[in-house]
Amino acid sequence: xxxxxxxxxxxxxxxxxxxxxxxxxxxxxxxxxxxxxxxxxxxxxxxxxxxxxxxxxxxxxxxxxxxxxxxxxxxxxxxxxxxxxxxxxxxxxxxxxxxxxxxxxxxxxxxxxxxxxxxxxxxxxxxxxxxxxxxxxxxxxxxxxxxxxxxxxxxxxxxxxxxxxxxxxxxxxxxxxxxxxxxxxxxxxxxxxxxxxxxxxxxxxxxxxxxxxxxxxxxxxxxxxxxxxxxxxxxxxxxxxxxxxxxxxxxxxxxxxxxxxxxxxxxxxxxxxxxxxxxxxxxxxxxxxxxxxxxxxxxxxxxxxxxxxxxxxxxxxxxxxxxxx
Amino acid sequence: xxxxxxxxxxxxxxxxxxxxxxxxxxxxxxxxxxxxxxxxxxxxxxxxxxxxxxxxxxxxxxxxxxxxxxxxxxxxxxxxxxxxxxxxxxxxxxxxxxxxxxxxxxxxxxxxxxxxxxxxxxxxxxxxxxxxxxxxxxxxxxxxxxxxxxxxxxxxxxxxxxxxxxxxxxxxxxxxxxxxxxxxxxxxxxxxxxxxxxxxxxxxxxxxxxxxxxxxxxxxxxxxxxxxxxxxxxxxxxxxxxxxxxxxxxx
Numbered sequence: 128x129x130x131x132x133x134x135x136x137x138x139x140x141x142x143x144x145x146x147x148x149x150x151x152x153x154x155x156x157x158x159x160x161x162x163x164x165x166x167x168x169x170x171x172x173x174x175x176x177x178x179x180x181x182x183x184x185x186x187x188x189x190x191x192x193x194x195x196x197x198x199x200x201x202x203x204x205x206x207x208x209x210x211x212x213x214x215x216x217x218x219x220x221x222x223x224x225x226x227x228x229x230x231x232x233x234x235x236x237x238x239x240x241x242x243x244x245x246x247x248x249x250x251x252x253x254x255x256x257x258x259x260x261x262x263x264x265x266x267x268x269x270x271x272x273x274x275x276x277x278x279x280x281x282x283x284x285x286x287x288x289x290x291x292x293x294x295x296x297x298x299x300x301x302x303x304x305x306x307x308x309x310x311x312x313x314x315x316x317x318x319x320x321x322x323x324x325x326x327x328x329x330x331x332x333x334x335x336x337x338x339x340x341x342x343x344x345x346x347x348x349x350x351x352x353x354x355x356x357x358x359x360x361x362x363x364x365x366x367x368x369x370x371x372x373x374x375x376x377x378x379x380x381x382x383x384x385x386x387x388x389x390x391x392x393x394x395x396x397x398x399x400x401x402x403x404x405x406x407x408x409x410x411x412x413x414x415x416x417x418x419x420x421x422x423x424x425x426x427x428x429x430x431x432x433x434x435x436x437x438x439x440x441x442x443x444x445x446x447x448x449x450x451x452x
Numbered sequence: 453x454x455x456x457x458x459x460x461x462x463x464x465x466x467x468x469x470x471x472x473x474x475x476x477x478x479x480x481x482x483x484x485x486x487x488x489x490x491x492x493x494x495x496x497x498x499x500x501x502x503x504x505x506x507x508x509x510x511x512x513x514x515x516x517x518x519x520x521x522x523x524x525x526x527x528x529x530x531x532x533x534x535x536x537x538x539x540x541x542x543x544x545x546x547x548x549x550x551x552x553x554x555x556x557x558x559x560x561x562x563x564x565x566x567x568x569x570x571x572x573x574x575x576x577x578x579x580x581x582x583x584x585x586x587x588x589x590x591x592x593x594x595x596x597x598x599x600x601x602x603x604x605x606x607x608x609x610x611x612x613x614x615x616x617x618x619x620x621x622x623x624x625x626x627x628x629x630x631x632x633x634x635x636x637x638x639x640x641x642x643x644x645x646x647x648x649x650x651x652x653x654x655x656x657x658x659x660x661x662x663x664x665x666x667x668x669x670x671x672x673x674x675x676x677x678x679x680x681x682x683x684x685x686x687x688x689x690x691x692x693x694x695x696x697x698x699x700x701x702x703x
Contacts, residue, residue, distance in 0.1 A: 317567065317568060317570075318567055320570035320571065320572065321566055321567050321568055321569060321570060321571060322558050322564045322565075322566040322567075322569075322571050323564055323565060323566055323567050324571075325551070325554070325555055325558060325564070325571045326555070326558070326559075326564035328544075328546075328547075329544045329547065329555050332544045332545055332546055332547075333542060333543065333544050333545070335506075335526075335538075335542055336538075336542045336543060336544060336613075337527075337544075337555075337559075338525070338526035338527040338530065339504065339526060339527075339530055339536050339538070339542070340530055340555060340556040340559040340560075340613060340616075340617060341527050341528075341530035341531040341556075341559040341560065341617065342527055342555075342559045342564055343525060343527040343528070344527075346565075347564060347565075350565065449546075
């Protein structure tokens, strides 16, 4: 069996498991497990976004929590004004997810465009530091923004709504998150297979060669970075609705690190890498977080083992090297 | 007189006190191979980078097909019709030979901002890439990753990628480097055909190949062109013999 087929089967198995486990939890009346699966799905969406920049484009953004936070605050602020019946910038608040998502994606895409335009010409440690610096700016800005809770954060009293669903029910909100995850994965797969992806992955491997055939690295990488920020921003809005709470912690550098860890655990640049990685991370937290508060130590050891012995992450370990045809 | 395709006018580039390129002017005319030779450290690679756009000259101009391209980036020069190969094979390592050529074709056809259609389902693109690989003799190796190809095959793939750009002129940086005598002989006859399509500015260490192939030769020493002319003229030039060919024969 060739690697591409193995990977396809593995992806299908992961997708089915992520659906079957909460379905079983629904029947067994275990809402906590449904919520846990929802968290995996939303974290995976955020990581799919980062995987475009990091996996396909080789841009190690250490500031993707910024877009997660932007999405989160868009959801929180919109819900806050809808709840209190006040306006923001002359606009009424809303408790509808669709407009919230649209604003979250536009805003995070815009900020990603600015960050990308200033950082993409650099590489290595400089790129990492510039992206980190912007995320820290967002972190400290929200920390000192009393109108929306400052360091205390901002609660969302009632989960925002989606047409045709009762999002307050864990199972229905899971279905929504799962659907968005599948859509994000489809977009990732489509980008990767298209001319855009061919150019982007070529630039990651050899920018001089890409330029010598006439592909300007800057524009392609910038567009990838913007798309990446938009998807992570969307995940932020959903994350806020999951926890019904936004706080500056969403933009903390540890959150950016967590997204990178997810991708490394699952497999950099692999379609289902973010899903596998998010599942590993969240399961670790749930299973060992109850036993010991030092669960991150054990996660660190797993990460070390992956980096040393299984560079391709879980997907690479089980399905072999990626094939580009 | 054949039409001039590529022209360098008074190119200069200094790194600190070192004049790596010193007032270099040369032309490349339709249908010819113009070889650039010179001892190690003569500034051949710097000149190549100035022409390809990797470096910006301190002074001078680069003209391609009657338009100045001095201010253009590497990518825009490639789109303007400069097809270069690298001295050390520089390919997309994880891509198969076919995808390396497809990337060049995709870039030549237009922009890469297409997000929907899978590139591997683009039959026209795939078939054109395959035809180019057949032409350089890499047809049977189309699906092998560039990183896995042999050294000689990578040299051929470099040429195939340049071919895919259908450029106005080729800029070949030591295409024979590391090829065996058989590979060199095959490439010599291939380049002789290729120059009918687009003229070639050839940097090459292999003197036999240069004297077999070149219509004109320029000799670069310490960043300056000390002699330029037909093969026979360069062979006979006493200055060239002293600084360059003499060294080679005694080495």
